[in-house]
Amino acid sequence: MTRRFAKDPQVDNALRHSVKDGVAYSVMAGAGETYFSAFALFFKATTTQIGLLASMPPLISSISQLFSAWLSHKTHNRKKVILTGASVQAIIWLPLIVLPFLFPENAVAIIIACIIAYHAASSVVIPYWSSLMGDLVPEKRRGRYFALRTRYTSISALISLIAAGLVLHFYEMHDLALYGFISIFIVAAIARWVSVYHLTHMVELSEMTTTLDIEMTEHWWKQLKHSKFFHFSIFFSLMQTAVATASPFFAVYMLRDLQFTYVEFMTLSAATVLMQFLTLNGWGRISDMFGNRLVLITAGFVVPLIPALWLLSTNIWYLFIIQLLSGFVWAGFNLSAGNFLYDLIPPPKRSTYLAYHNVMTNIGVFCGALAGGLLGAYLPTSISVFGETYHWHSALLGIFLISFLLRLTVALVFLPRLKEVRAVRQMTVTELIFRATRFSALSGFIYDIISSVKHGRK
Structure with a gap:
């Protein structure tokens, strides 16, 4: 990428790292998130449990957005919140990989709990990331920048989804499907840590001066x-x-x-x-x-x-x-x-x-x-x-x-x-x-x- 996204070298560098962050995040999503249901089914999850696996994260995400609104009154350092939430999400991959293997009789419950925590961490980050990117991306170049970023992230998600499926198929042919899931989830975890590294290069041009208020007045x-x-x-x-x-x-x-x-x-x-x-x-x-x-x-x-x-x-x-x-x-x-x-x-x-x-x-x-x-x-x-x-x-x-x-x-x-x-x-x-x-x-x-x-x- 030789093009410039912003005149300020520091901002331009941050936006380049944001593209790489998006690519790494997409690898995590394609190789990891896509196969959450398949992982639960491997441990004999019932239809009702799959329903819980799909239904609880959105509900927790709603609560997390309310938490974000409260948090915005406590801190105006967006980068700190983003890095904390992204790091927590990366850490959650460890119990998701290890605990079902150690406690197979409670594997489905562990998977559901880990995925709820995984999505909660992501939901807290989203408002702060959106706010910070809104400040960093020049308005006149916003369309082209996000089009380019989306193009790279889409290709990365697709390639990682296909690669993870092939890895699972290889292990499945040798009756080692569990190790296939461990392998692709390790890749997903590493990808999230790579994403965190690129997020450290984000810059705060100014602290967030507005809070994420939720109005509830009758008028x-x-x-x-x-x-x-x-x-x-x-x-x-x-x-x-x-x-x-x-x-x-x-x-x-x-x-x-x-x-x-x-x-x-x-x-x-x-x-x-x-x-x-x-x-x-x-x-x-x-x-x-x-x-x-x-x-x-x-x-x-x-x-x-x-x-x-x-x-x-x-x-x-x-x-x-x-x-x-x-x-x-x-x-x-x-x-x-x-x-x-x-x-x-x-x-x-x-x-x-x-x-x-x-x-x-x-x-x-x-x-x-x-x-x-x-x-x-x-x-x-x-x-x-x-x-x-x-x-x-x-x-x-x-x-x-x-x-x-x-x-x-x-x-x-x-x-x-x-x-x-x-x-x-x-x-x-x-x-x-x-x-x-x-x-x-x-x-x-x-x-x-x-x-x-x-x-x-x-």
């Missing part, structure tokens, strides 16, 4: 509940509730019920990540020209179909195509939802509004994942109708069907009511579908590389 609440932001947050949190009812259990379905190997699981997981990476910029160009509402509505009505499509076949290549479709649609949905949210929030209140939005979303994910785990434990695998008995191979298919119905209901109720916030060119949904399905993901990827080279020469 503010009356304003909030009648705002477009509040109605959108309700929609988004309900959609995440519906999604979380099924999303934690696709891994369970693949590894436990379909008996897929780790390399097959990795292949399907990587398909979604790869498709999101290749199509994200294409969706971004459409959103910039024609608005976020149109993309949100189009993708929002396809998102419900994803779990329903899992009911039709267990063929891995069929599921691979479904995963590609999932990555394509979720790239558009997540991008447009994030942009739409920022359009709705007044800049002076961004921190407060985002805190509420994140809390609502995390509570929704908690409720959805917990409900899915409980349903998965009690749903039948057969039903009798007029004397005929119908069987299916997994109770999780019932969860996928319920998630489809919940997602569709949320989409039908909320999406038609969305109004575009900014002035954009007009386009019909049919035209958008044609444009979105005809743009080449590979061409978009090549376009991004050429663009980054051109920017580097300026």
Whole structure:
């Protein structure tokens, strides 16, 4: 990286290290976080326990954000908080690796506890890191800088996800899967310590003078509940509730019920990540020209179909195509939802509004994942109708069907009511579908590389 991100050499150096921090963090996420559910399933975690594994971290994250608000009144040294939280997260990998091996009878409970602590440490850091990066990245170069950083982190996450899957597959073939998990988690821990090293090169241009206050006055609440932001947050949190009812259990379905190997699981997981990476910029160009509402509505009505499509076949290549479709649609949905949210929030209140939005979303994910785990434990695998008995191979298919119905209901109720916030060119949904399905993901990827080279020469 020969380009300069800032005129101040000290700031420029910090931003270069931030890119490397992002790469190291992505290696940890790809090689480690991706396989948390698989690790729990190795120790015979039940569907309900997987539900807890998926539901508790978002709830703890909400509490951690409140802790961050309290902490901001006690210290204004953002770098110190960031380094402490990141170091704690790195340390947590040690008990996560060692304790299940030493106490296999309590392994699942230990894994859940460690992962809760892992996400709590990360959630405390996020507001301070976002605030510090907002000060360091020059406003005029913010778009290009974060585009470059995201490109590097996405590639790193994908490569590490694939590599970890291959490592697990190698150990699995020799009946040593546990040592495979230990190996990839050691890599993840080392990657986080590398991330911490690069975070030490962050610089505080000035201490944080504002606190992360959470308003709770009656007047503010009356304003909030009648705002477009509040109605959108309700929609988004309900959609995440519906999604979380099924999303934690696709891994369970693949590894436990379909008996897929780790390399097959990795292949399907990587398909979604790869498709999101290749199509994200294409969706971004459409959103910039024609608005976020149109993309949100189009993708929002396809998102419900994803779990329903899992009911039709267990063929891995069929599921691979479904995963590609999932990555394509979720790239558009997540991008447009994030942009739409920022359009709705007044800049002076961004921190407060985002805190509420994140809390609502995390509570929704908690409720959805917990409900899915409980349903998965009690749903039948057969039903009798007029004397005929119908069987299916997994109770999780019932969860996928319920998630489809919940997602569709949320989409039908909320999406038609969305109004575009900014002035954009007009386009019909049919035209958008044609444009979105005809743009080449590979061409978009090549376009991004050429663009980054051109920017580097300026």
